[in-house]
Amino acid sequence: MPDPVPDPVSVQPVVAPVTSAALFLVGTVEPGGEKAVRDVLPDLAAVARSLGFRYPDAGLACVAGFGSSAWDRLFSGKRPPHLRPFPELRGPRHHAPSTPGDILLHIRADRADLCFAWAAQLLDKLGGAVRIVDETHGFRYLDHRDLLGFVDGTANPVGGAAREAAIVGADDPDFEGGSYVVVQKYLHDLTSWNALTVEEQERVIGRTKLDDVEFPDDEKAADSHLALNTIVENGAERDIVRANMPFGSFEQGEFGTYYIGYAADPGVTEQMLRNMFLGKGAGSHDRILDFSTAVTGSSFFAPRADFLDSPPPPPGPRAG
Incomplete structure (x- = not known):
């Protein structure tokens, strides 16, 4: 039997299996911290390999991404053509804020302690070069449900379709193997949500709650979550x-969903968000936003792994 054709590029574990735990860290690079950040990049994979070797069944996977302004501070040469700041959206009723974010670290494993250990080693190396502006500890809830009680992730593509959706292809050879990432933190008003009947909740989502069956298109409300998050171009x-x-804190009284979307084309993610917040057709806005408030929003590019192992030179001094 012939050997499998090797992957032409080394990708970060963007398309990784679902795990029981995740740690999302968004940070800003402090003035003068660029060299420390660049110096630590080749260590990202080494730290993951060290922990992964000792705990091979934990599914440890780590992805690093960089924001638009940070990219220009860290790397010379070409930049990802679609990397841009998160587009703030102000709809008639709901707001998607754009919040600071130079670096994203998405760490996942079937053990929360390994997520913590990976982050602790890396942040120790960074010292004061990066300031963490958002830290969210996620967990798998029951049978892959969010805190609204619905299964989350059912519509994700799998296999080759997932790679095609999330990973930049050969049409952009300079950044092939990378992925554009959008993150948002949503806080849920569970009191108002749980006051709805199950049937009303199902209308908001466009899917049954107990057995996770999507409504036929002609039965979905125009402002349902699934109706507004389905993007069709040229019939596809x-x-x-x-x-x-999901994440939550009883002390702070905050419960929500940490949204993270990987895409080969960030325009797809941004169109979904425009539909949600600004509306589309008969749907004035995504009804889920009446119960879930976006409090953060940042965009990043996660380059291929060999980019991190040997990044391009730093940018030269800017003309005064």
Whole structure:
């Protein structure tokens, strides 16, 4: 039997199996911290290999991404053509804010302690070069449900379709193997949500709650979550890969979903968000936003793994 054709590029574990735990860290690079960040990039894979070797069944996977302004501070040469700041959206009723984010670290494993250990080693190496502006510890809830009680991730593509949706292809050889990432933190008003009947909740989502069956298109409400998040171009549905996780704090009284979407084309993700917040057709906005408030929003590019192992030179001094 012939050997499998090797992957032409080394990709970060963007399309990774669902795990029981995740740690999302968004940070800003402090003035003068660029060299420390660049110096630590080749260590990302080494730290993951060290922990992964000792705990091979834990499914440890780590992805690093960089925001638009940070990219220009860290790397010379070409930049990802579609990397841009998160587009703030102000709809008639709901707002998607754009919040600071130079670096994204998406760490996942079947053990929360390994997520913590990976982050601790990396942040120790970074010292004060990066300031963490958002830290979210996610967990798998029951049978892959969000805290609204619905299964999350059912519509994700799988296999080759997932890779095609999430990973930049050969049409962009400079950044092939990378992925555009959008993250948002949503806080749920569970009191108002749980006051709805199950049937009303199902209308908001466009899917049954107990057995996770999607409504036929002609039965979905125009402002349902699934109706507004389905993007069709030239007769074909455009997909992204979501790795959302629930999170919560009883002390702070905050419960929500950490949304993270990987895409080969960030325009697909951005169109979904425009539909949600600004509306489309008969749907004035995504009804889920009446119960879930976006409090963060940042965009990143996660380059291929060999880019991190040997990044391009730093940018030269800017003309005064």
